[in-house]
Amino acid sequence: METIDINKQIAAINKRTVAAQRMAEDAIVKMGGLDEALSVLYLATRILEDAKFIRETEGKD
Numbered sequence: 449m450e451t452i453d454i455n456k457q458i459a460a461i462n463k464r465t466v467a468a469q470r471m472a473e474d475a476i477v478k479m480g481g482l483d484e485a486l487s488v489l490y491l492a493t494r495i496l497e498d499a500k501f502i503r504e505t506e507g508k509d
Contacts, residue, residue, distance in 0.1 A: 475485035 472485065472489065475488050476482055479485045479488055
């Protein structure tokens with residue numbers, strides 16, 4: 449059974465949290481407001497979800 453290193457998991461979560469916060473702040477500044485930033489981040493999320501789906505289903509016929 450694989451041992452889970454909780455400290456590594458926490459560090460990875462923190463790294464992703466910081467990256468997400470920076471992306472959100474950047475989107476707010478560049479788009480000029482919270483609503484506009486939310487719209488852009490929602491669209492980006494959909495695009496990434498679609499790309500992940502395509503990657504996971506590629507070659508599965």
